[in-house]
Amino acid sequence: MSAQLFAVAAGTEDLLTALLHAHLDRIRAGRSLPPLARYCHDAATGTAGPHRLALAVESYADLEERLGEACAGETERIPAELATRRPRVVFVFAGQGAQWHGMGRELRDTEPVFREALDHCDALVREFAGFSAVEQLRLPAEQARLGELNILQPTVVSLQIALTALWRSWGVTPDAVVGHSMGEIAAAHTAGALTLREAMMIACRRSALLRRIAGKGALAATELSPAEAQAVAAASGGAISVAGENSPRSTVLAGDAASLAALVEDLDRRDVYCRVIKSTVASHSRYVDELREDLGTALESLDPAPTRVPMYSTVTAGPVPGTVLGAGYWMRNLREPVRFAAAVENLFAAGHEVFVEISTHPVLLSPVRQTLEHGERQGLLLPSGRRGEERRSVLSSLGTLYACGREPDWAALFPGGSATALTPYQAAVLDAVRLPRPVAAGAAA
Template sequence: MTANTVFMFSGQGSQYYQMGKQLFDADPVFRSWMTRLDDLACRIAGHRIIEAVYAAPKSEVFDAIDYTHAAIFMVEYALAQCLIARAIVPDMTLGSSLGSFAAAAVAGYIEPEDALAAVLEQAAAFAASCERGGMIAILADPSLYEDDFLRRHSTLAAINFSTHFAVSAAHADLAPIEAVLRQRGITYQRLAVSYAFHSARIDLAEEQFAWFMKSIPCASARLPLVCCERGAALKQLSDDYFWRVVRQPIRFREAIASLEGQGRHRYIDVGPSGTLATFVKYALPDASASTAHATLTPYGQDLNNLARLASDAHPRKMEQHG
């Protein structure tokens, strides 16, 4: 049985300086879309995203939301078009948190220009209305969240697989949470985000964003969209979809389980860091015949990863049309 191809799009925390730079320098499709979207972002927000991403040193933490929100969308959408140009075509898309914007644009629910405008507006709403916060990824069974200390000082933000979840918290609570985890010998990582996404701490931004979204049209899509907020595939989007995906918990483990119940899949991570490909590998059942593939990573293998995916796509295409 031929595997369905799923393009997966990650959200805040997956970004880093210089992401996609190899493709920007070498691939005309990727560069063309990045430049086109950058011109639009500059007209809307008054600053260049490409300049911020590629001019800065790689070692610094990249968490300024007025740049990161747009940068993630731009890289993901441009990478998706780069893959499609190489005959690596999705049968469905999957969006996690902010990645839902690119997933919806690639699936045809929303025009990429409208999606970028919405991403920029959402970032502006967060900056205008919300106090700073953060998120911590925790390598442990999600049942650990039932711990009284974690429940009192954070919000469960995501369950990615059986031994990996994330919490959101106020900025003042991040260090105390990390101290408790460290004391207990639990592995954790603070994510490169500047707000407590997927928690009530971003609710003050909802009104501004919802008002803006009334002007953005949504169409009937070409492809199913797997929603990590619902943990299932959708065929149409609710009016508040683009708010819910950043406000409600991420149910990535459930989304993959839902897909695996339908058969074999080829999961291609179209995010900046390859994080979702790693999550899939841990979320797949032992007997699964599905595969997971990273494209961009921080480790300088972008062109090699893309070449491997492209070489795999051509036999599939010949098999389908043979």
């Protein structure tokens, strides 16, 4: 059964607890229960208030168990104060590393908006790169070519754009965006600076050029601080450079294979994590300099527009006007270090507290958490997907956003489920806990 979002709200915490108990009693009784999707629709659209709880569930048995935990106080609640002030949300677009075999399949099968957006991207991938991203996602692991950068990167960007379309269809839009390396392509499109055609052109043409430097250098992920990484680079005499600063204790280094292999051995002896990243190229380093002229020519037709949503650059670490995102910027994005940690710090300083990673599996939530904890700050970190449980994970994050004051488009979430009057079941539950009936119960939020 496809996962569903059970969500309820009330004016006080006591009323919310009473409502949860009423639902639990109803489900345990088990008489005349409608299909789970209809039950969740009625629950979500039948109540309102700042005290909220939402659960992603796949069956009545699952819902009964989760409600039992909530009634026993075993479920973490989002403070109602967050729902009242509606904290700002950042969409965080990952670079490489979130991919897994089978990604995108469940959402493409269950979510028409996701499928339509992915198919639009796929048509442009076919035009610019001569292959089908959708076909690659369907192929058995041994036949797919997602290990090749020129195949992987356009496919990942397509999935990110489809995930963003899904979020928007549910009524969730970002207050700001940020992208890690390649993730800036989908971030710039989401911000309104690039058309879909321009975003897919960058993803396809730039990844094709990257094939030319395959094997000329490598990247290594480390647990060195940015200052320690800079010291290692300075001591290498130019053989190693800092390619990215992901958090106060997570950096990426670039260099030739021999130098990085020696560094791994040295750091191993010191019990410091350092591993060469497989199946990639030495982006954000001198190895990409030879691509500068050809990349400029490949992207010379770009005509970026002003952003409609603030975009925080991981090149500059601060907000950038969309009009600067021409060909030259995408060379800087490929050549200069990824200043992800600094961008996250600046986003939080500007009042953004909720970070939603746009990827098929979370890879940036840990660096975001490390960055916030380093400054003794707290934020909400949410995935848009997890390996093997795509719909359930994204619905769970939607539920958290609901608890934070976001109002989902219930009609989009439950197609065909809108009602114009209070159902008998809704009336019974509300009466049981003496909750006021909504003026337009059952209507989409």
